Amino acid sequence: MTATTASGHPAQGSAADGRSSRGRGADGHPRRPRRAGRPSAVARSRAAPLLFLLPAFAVYAAFALYPLGRAAQFSLFEWRGFGSSTFVGLDNYADLAGDAAFRAAIGNALVLILFYAVIPLVVGLVLAAVLRRGQVRGMGVFRTVIFLPQVIALVVVAVAWRQIYSPVGPLNQLLDAVGLGALARGWLGDPSTALIAVGVIGTWIEMGLVMLLMLSGMSRIPQELFEAARLDGAGPVKEFFAIILPAVRGEITVALVLTIIAALKTFDLVYMTTSGGPGNSTTVPSYEVYFRAFDLREVGSASAVAIVLTVLIFAINVGVTRIGERES
Amino acid sequence: MRVSRAETTLNYVILLAFAAFALAPVLTILATSVSAPLGESGGLHLENFARAWTVGGFGRSLGNSAVVAAIVVSLATVLSIGSGYALGTMRFRGATVLFYLFLLGMMIPAEATVIPLFFDLRTLGLTDTYAAIALPQVAQSIAFGTFWLRAQFRAMPSSLLEAAALDGAGPVRALTRILVPASRPAIVTMLVLVFMWTWNEFLIALVMTPGGSLRTAPLGLATFQGQYTSETALLAAGAVIIALPTVILFLFLQRHFIRGMLEGVAK
Numbered sequence: 029m030t031a032t033t034a035s036g037h038p039a040q041g042s043a044a045d046g047r048s049s050r051g052r053g054a055d056g057h058p059r060r061p062r063r064a065g066r067p068s069a070v071a072r073s074r075a076a077p078l079l080f081l082l083p084a085f086a087v088y089a090a091f092a093l094y095p096l097g098r099a100a101q102f103s104l105f106e107w108r109g110f111g112s113s114t115f116v117g118l119d120n121y122a123d124l125a126g127d128a129a130f131r132a133a134i135g136n137a138l139v140l141i142l143f144y145a146v147i148p149l150v151v152g153l154v155l156a157a158v159l160r161r162g163q164v165r166g167m168g169v170f171r172t173v174i175f176l177p178q179v180i181a182l183v184v185v186a187v188a189w190r191q192i193y194s195p196v197g198p199l200n201q202l203l204d205a206v207g208l209g210a211l212a213r214g215w216l217g218d219p220s221t222a223l224i225a226v227g228v229i230g231t232w233i234e235m236g237l238v239m240l241l242m243l244s245g246m247s248r249i250p251q252e253l254f255e256a257a258r259l260d261g262a263g264p265v266k267e268f269f270a271i272i273l274p275a276v277r278g279e280i281t282v283a284l285v286l287t288i289i290a291a292l293k294t295f296d297l298v299y300m301t302t303s304g305g306p307g308n309s310t311t312v313p314s315y316e317v318y319f320r321a322f323d324l325r326e327v328g329s330a331s332a333v334a335i336v337l338t339v340l341i342f343a344i345n346v347g348v349t350r351i352g353e354r355e356s
Numbered sequence: 357m358r359v360s361r362a363e364t365t366l367n368y369v370i371l372l373a374f375a376a377f378a379l380a381p382v383l384t385i386l387a388t389s390v391s392a393p394l395g396e397s398g399g400l401h402l403e404n405f406a407r408a409w410t411v412g413g414f415g416r417s418l419g420n421s422a423v424v425a426a427i428v429v430s431l432a433t434v435l436s437i438g439s440g441y442a443l444g445t446m447r448f449r450g451a452t453v454l455f456y457l458f459l460l461g462m463m464i465p466a467e468a469t470v471i472p473l474f475f476d477l478r479t480l481g482l483t484d485t486y487a488a489i490a491l492p493q494v495a496q497s498i499a500f501g502t503f504w505l506r507a508q509f510r511a512m513p514s515s516l517l518e519a520a521a522l523d524g525a526g527p528v529r530a531l532t533r534i535l536v537p538a539s540r541p542a543i544v545t546m547l548v549l550v551f552m553w554t555w556n557e558f559l560i561a562l563v564m565t566p567g568g569s570l571r572t573a574p575l576g577l578a579t580f581q582g583q584y585t586s587e588t589a590l591l592a593a594g595a596v597i598i599a600l601p602t603v604i605l606f607l608f609l610q611r612h613f614i615r616g617m618l619e620g621v622a623k
Binding site for chain 1: 468521
C-alpha cells in the first residue's frame with residue numbers, strides 16, 4: 029500500500045519516540061501527577077489499559093506477527109502448497125546462495141536503489157533548495173505536481189509507463205522526431221534497457237516524496253543564516269553545501285530508508301510491466317517471493333526469500349539510521 | 357533576500373523540467389484514455405470510459421474496493437484509537453515492549469506475511485472473502501495507526517484528562533468526548549492515508565482472491581491489461597477510473613497526505 033512507499037505501508041520507525049518531547053518528564057514518561065497504581069487520571073482500574081489495547085493487538089498479532097512466525101517456519105520445509113512437507117532445515121537458505129534468479133533479484137535491487145533512492149535524493153535536494161529560496165511563483169503548484177506520482181496506484185503507473193515505453197509509444201516517437209530513431213526499441217522488452225526503464229519509473233515515483241521531506245527539513249533553517257551567508261558573499265552552491273546539506277541530515281536518512289525499501293519491494297510495478305523479465309533482468313526480491321510461492325509452487329524457498337527480505341528491511345532501517353546518527 | 361535574474365531563470369527551468377517529467381505520464385494516459393479505440397477514427401472518444409466500465413467490469417471491482425476500504429479504514433481507526441490511547445496516556449507494565457512490537461509491524465513487508473496467510477486461510481476456507489483481503493491490511497494499518505495516534509494523544513496537555521477526571525468522566529468518556537474531538541486533524545490524516553494505501557494495495561488483494569470473484573479495482577485493471585493488451589484506449593480509460601478517487605482526495609486534502617507521509621513515516 030505506500031511509498032512506499034506509494035505501495036506499502038511506511039516501513040520506517042527506528043527512532044521510536046516522536047521528536048516532540050512536550051508533556052514528558054525526564055524519564056520519558058508522560059508528565060502526569062503520580063497516583064499510586066493508577067494508569068491515568070481517568071483510568072482507575074489496572075485492567076483499563078489492556079482493555080483498550082487488546083482488540084488492536086489481537087488483530088495485529090493474528091494477521092501480522094503470527095504469519096511472520098509462520099513464514100519463518102515455512103522456510104525450513106520443502107512444500108508444494110498441498111500434501112505433505114519435508115523438513116529441510118536451512119537448506120532453502122543455502123540453496124539461495126547459488127540460485128541464479130535470487131542472485132539476479134539482489135543484483136537488480138542494487139541497481140534499482142540507484143534509481144529509487146540515490147537519484148531521487150539528488151533531484152529532491154535540488155528541487156527543495158530551489159523551492160525554498162522562494163521567489164518562485166506557483167510554488168504550491170510545483171509541489172503538488174511533483175508529489176502527485178506518490179498517490180497514484182502503482183498498477184495505474186504501470187499502465188501509463190507501458191504505453192510510454194511501447195515500441196510505438198511516445199518515447200520512441202520523440203526519439204524519431206529528434207533524429208534519434210535508431211535508438212528506438214521496446215524499452216521494457218529489451219534485456220539491456222528493461223531494468224533501467226523500470227528504474228526511471230522509480231525515480232519518477234520517489235522524487236516528490238524526497239523533495240517534500242527535504243523541504244520540511246529546510247523549513248527549520250532560520251532565515252538569518254541565509255542572509256548572513258549572503259553578506260559573506262556565498263553563492264547558491266556554497267550556501268547549499270554549508271547551510272542546507274548539514275540541516276537536512278535527518279531527512280536524508282529517512283528518505284534513504286523509505287526509498288531503498290521501496291526499491292526492494294517494487295512488486296506491483298514489476299508484476300505489471302515485465303513479470304521479472306526478459307529472463308531475470310528485472311526481477312526483485314518481492315517478485316521472487318510471489319513467483320516462487322504461487323507460480324513455481326516452491327513455498328519453502330519463497331518463504332526463505334521473504335524472510336531474507338524482511339531481515340534486509342530491518343537491517344536497512346537500523347543500519348541507515350545508525351549511520352545517519354553517527355554522521356550528525 | 358535578492359536572487360539574481362540568471363538564477364531565477366535557472367530555477368524556473370529546473371522546476372519546469374521536473375514538473376514536465378512528473379506530468380508527462382499522467383498526460384499520456386489521459387490523452388490515451390480519450391483517443392480512438394481499435395477500429396475507429398480519430399477525435400475525442402469520451403465513450404471510452406463507459407465502454408471500459410462495462411467491458412472491464414469496473415463497477416464490480418470498484419464496489420469490492422469500496423467495501424474493503426470501508427472495512428480497513430473503520431476497523432483500523434477504531435482499534436488504533438484504543439491502542440494509541442492506552443499507550444499514549446496510560447502507564448502500565450509492558451507498555452514499552454508492546455509499543456515496540458507495534459512499531460515492528462511498520463517494517464514487516466506484506467511479502468512475508470502473505471504466503472502463510474494464504475495457505476492458512478485456505479485451510480480454513482476463508483480465501484476469496486472480504487475478511488481475507490481486509491484483515492491483513494487492518495493489521496498493517498494498526499501498526500501505523502497505533503504509532504501515529506499514540507504520538508498524538510501523548511502530545512495533548514495532561515490537564516485535559518485531569519479536568520475530565522474532576523468532572524467524573526471515566527476512561528471511555530474522556531476518550532470519546534475530549535481526546536478524539538481534539539485530535540480530529542490527526543485522525544483525518546490517518547483516515548486519508550489508510551484509505552489510499554488500501555485502495556492502491558495490490559499484492560494482498562491478488563494473493564487472497566485466487567477465485568477472482570472479489571477482485572479489487574487494481575486487480576480488475578491488471579486482469580483487463582492481460583485480456584485486452586491491444587485495447588490501449590480502453591485500458592487507459594480504466595486506469596484513469598481507478599486512479600481518480602485517490603487523486604481527487606489528494607487534491608482536496610493535500611495537507612493531510614503530506615503531513616501524514618512526512619511525519620508519520622519520518623519519526
